[in-house]
Amino acid sequence: MTQSDKMKRREFLTMGSSLGLLGVAAAATGGAVFKYLMPVVTYGTPKKFKIPKSDLPDVGDELLFSDQKVVLRRHSDTEMAALSLVCTHLGCTVNVVETGFQCPCHGSQYDIKGTVVGGPAPQSLAWLTVKPLPGNYLEIDTGSRLKENSYFKV
Numbered sequence: 783m784t785q786s787d788k789m790k791r792r793e794f795l796t797m798g799s800s801l802g803l804l805g806v807a808a809a810a811t812g813g814a815v816f817k818y819l820m821p822v823v824t825y826g827t828p829k830k831f832k833i834p835k836s837d838l839p840d841v842g843d844e845l846l847f848s849d850q851k852v853v854l855r856r857h858s859d860t861e862m863a864a865l866s867l868v869c870t871h872l873g874c875t876v877n878v879v880e881t882g883f884q885c886p887c888h889g890s891q892y893d894i895k896g897t898v899v900g901g902p903a904p905q906s907l908a909w910l911t912v913k914p915l916p917g918n919y920l921e922i923d924t925g926s927r928l929k930e931n932s933y934f935k936v
């Protein structure tokens with residue numbers, strides 16, 4: 783083997799290694815682009831959930847559903863409110879406080895009916911649809927938004 787043949791062989795191996803590395807880089811980049819373009823599907827909490835009527839609170843009391851971010855408040859013997867606990871500013875979960883609700887993120891405050899009384903929230907907390915189900919159950923739809931003071935009858 784001549785010196786010239788050795789150089790050609792070395793060049794050939796160098797070029798082959800470079801092409802191999804380039805292929806690996808292209809495959810990694812292609813994989814990253816493919817993953818970026820694929821839709822990310824998340825399955826959040828279902829929008830509707832049901833509760834037995836026997837769980838409803840007494841007048842003036844409330845029942846909190848932390849996972850669903852909902853509170854039920856009994857207004858009278860026959861009327862209840864279902865309010866979303868999702869802050870209308872940027873979506874944090876508001877805390878139930880003595881005067882109503884308070885958002886821990888930017889300080890929005892809502893009264894007991896969910897009406898904004900302070901902070902950056904642009905609108906009141908959502909009043910949610912509640913409908914009776916067979917077997918003495920109620921279904922609460924967290925994806926709905928009724929006008930304020932839309933009490934449901936019990």
Ligand code: FES
Nearest residue numbers: 869871872885888
């Ligand atoms: S998210 Fe509630 S005040 Fe900003």
